[in-house]
Amino acid sequence: MIPLPRGLSVATGLVASHQDVPHFLGQLAQRQFTGYARFVFGASEVLLVFTGGKLTTVLATRGEARLTGLEAIAELCQRVAVEAGTIDVYQLGPELAARVSGVLQGEYHVRAQELKSVEVTALVAKIKARKLNGCVAIYTPQRCSLVFYRDGVGFGFFHDGSQAIETGATDSQKIAGQPGAKMDVMSTRPLEQLPATDFLEVVNVQKVWEAAVRANQARADELRATARAAERQRQESKLTELAEALHVIAAKTLGPMGRQMMTKELAARGGPGFLLHPDQVAEALAALEKGARLVAGPSKLKELTTQLKAEIDRQLAPPQSPLP
Template sequence: MLILPRSNPLYENIPVQKINLPEAMKKMGTGGFTGYLGYGSNSSEAYLVFIKGALISTLVLEGNTRKSGFEAVTSLFSHALAEGGVINVYRMTVDLAVCTHALLHGDVVFKPEPVSNLDLKAVLARMKSQALNGTMLFSTPDRSAMIFYKEGTPIGFYHDAAQEIENSPAESQRIAALPGAMLEVRSTLPAEELLHHNFLETLNIERLWQASYSRHTASQTRPAPAATPPVAPPISPEPDETTEEPHSANEAQLAEIVDDLQEIAKAYLGRQGADLVDELLDLVGGKTALLDSQKLIAFLAALSAQAPDIDPEAKTEEMIDLMRSEVAGRLSV
């Protein structure tokens, strides 16, 4: 489990079943919350970092798998519904929230390397000369410590046994001197730039929760397969209204899937992405094309080809894989 600063707790070890999770996230946004929400279950952990009400960071860890953005939020909701788990919420300053973001998503300034191999004075000088915002992390198999930086200057110290952010580097220095201690440095953008990307504005949190809840409810109520499936006698279908409209019973479900695809595209490409989903689905025959494997392949291929025109830096392959999984998952319940 990740070690993040745990000073100024608002809630600790609250069963997630006692919280309306999407409503809590929206209230943290409208209330201008700065800090992070942590979630833990038997198989996963999640972290949502807020600065002045903007949700700037989403991360879910499932073993060695890391998920972020849209995928992290949907995964968090799915785990909370299926497994329960606990919620912790910690308030912090804007500067410490930036350093926490660096721990989760920051650019690697120094890859993990034994402290004994490094010139720490040179590392500190680089932090100062480049005016970096971020976190210096010292770790051994049993201990960890952090030094938080703003524009190259230390602003606080924390370690795994601390109850609050400390002003003294004594314990961090002691951990750094332990045999086998490793050092990693991560940096990130200033708060003003991180605030430009707010997942509460790009994701429909309530819609994602409802989709996760629907999938969870469907999986709970699905009947168990019979030990020996009955064999139906062969019949010849007659050309009546039932066979002429094979997809009519799936209209509501397909509409929900299209909404989900639009939300995914919006998360990766912005509003234009959602519009592109509509446009390309119309070209392959509308939402019922999702039931045809060849049309689905054509739709995703066209979306993959045109997405870079909207945002060349978008993670298009990740978006397409997520859409493919979303369609398969929704049609299986």
């Protein structure tokens, strides 16, 4: 895995097999996204860097193998079509995004070196002597920090959560002090020499995606069926949780009888599935209110139905778009 700090988290842990790759990339482009997306699969990963909605860098890695550009996009489509994976999206400032592009296109001098075996003073002296243009990545499995160098002199840092280049070294020092911390040293091209290609313009991602899906239809169907089943299960578990929350609200206002009334309304409508249909929810609340009128007054009932509606709306609210 290529070590990169996280940036400002936009979406994490998205299920890759739920995504239509051209649509996903198109959304990032449409929203003028600046930052990077990381697709992680079983044995590989794909990193995509966007600047103002332009896909400037694509890098796919599998072990030591590295693919870029069209090949990397084809690899991405292939992996999403056949393999389970996750997506994390982080927003960065334009300069930092450009620096990350540089890092992904850079050349390694030292890779995965245990920090405890490194003589730091000597290393810094060496970087200075060679007038390194590039960066040093310091990382553990959980955290990462980049130190950028120009002509052998450190000029900024990229820590977890940053959107712009920072000057404080605290995070880097903390990571360096952790057991098992490692480092990479790489040289990068100056920003002005980085290619300004927008891969979304030069590559027909839709065609690449369709070809990947066609080639892996059976596997893709299976993946989607699994995803649908997982989604169904998630929905059922969410509805069960919601039903319990509604029972608790009813019991709070009407005691055990409120809980019984809620159970009756749920049973009468074949379980909590009806909560997904607003018209049936309105009917159920009206029926509940009709019965509850025998044990509580209008103000309590209004309060109860308001709370029930709010809980249903809160728990069943459509998820926010994962993208900026």
